[in-house]
Amino acid sequence: MTELLVEPQAVVPEPRTIEKVAIVVSKGSLEGVYPALIMANGARMEGIEADLFFTFFGLDAIRKDRYGKIKVATVGNPGMHLPTLIGAVPGFSALATKMMKRQMEKIDIPPIPEFIELVADSGVRLYACKATVDMFGLTMEDFVPQVEDVLSVGEFYEKAAGGEIIFT
Amino acid sequence: MTATLIADTAVDVDAEGFLTEPIQWSEAIAEEIARDNGIPEMTDRHWLVVRFMRERYLTTGAAPSIRALGKESGVPVKELYELFPKGPAKLAAKIGGIPKPKGCI
Secondary structure (H helix, E strand, O other), rough: OOOOOOOOOOOOOOOOOOOEEEEEEEOHHHHHHHHHHHHHHHHHHHHOEEEEEEOOOHHHHHHHOOOOOOOOOOOOOOHEEEEEHHHHHOOEEHHHHHHHHHHHOOOOOOOOHHHHHHHOOOOOEEEEEHHHHHOOOHHHEEEEEOOOEEHHHHHHHHHHHEEEEEEE | OOEEEEEEEEEEEEOOOOOOOOHHHHHHHHHHHHHOOOOOOOOHHHHHHHHHHHHHHHOOOOOOOOHHHHHOOOOOOHHHHHHOOOOOOHHHHHHHOOOOOOOOO
16 A cells, blocks of 8 residues: 655745845955945935945045046956956056046946945945054044944844845 | 735735736825835835836836936936835835835945
């Protein structure tokens, strides 16, 4: 006699929405900074809470003296589809950056200084990483006024509690 | 797309409740969508943003970006988020009876 086994029902979890994100920006190139800003802005546009935590060269995006001068990495970037030596030609990175910025302006992506202001006005909180700030010998004076604080890793995790962490 | 009743008017909406036919829109519909989305009362500032979104969509075929909204609507970005905490571009489009904005900015 055969006996029918009752198949266990798969447990389907409730679909969850994202309520909060903390985005870590660790790179100081144009292609390192923009995705984080676009994701932070996009989060706010969906009503999602967003924090930006800048570390290592990512700090360039919030440094008064550097945030207007962020460039595309034309060396060591396979995505450029260029021989390394051409990417290294003086002025090439500036040219590639100029061309990319023109394309971005066409689709309404603001330059980095304006974008930092836009995300801060949208309610994104901006923080600098304490370890890197100490390592580079920086102070709050070096940062744009939108930066709220310098945080240790532990403090960052406290702020990020209950949300998703994205590393770029 | 489904047909539904908003402010006693038959309208077509998408899965998220955005009107798919902007022509079916009215101010009474706008007020009811606003109430259902956490805005109990539409102030002049709300109307300014909603009308700007709607007009821009009807003339260009696309909803403005949050950047354009902040620069050109007459309401700065900070205030946009105070008026529409759950996302100004998205919510103003919904209240204004136009499709959900597709851009990333």
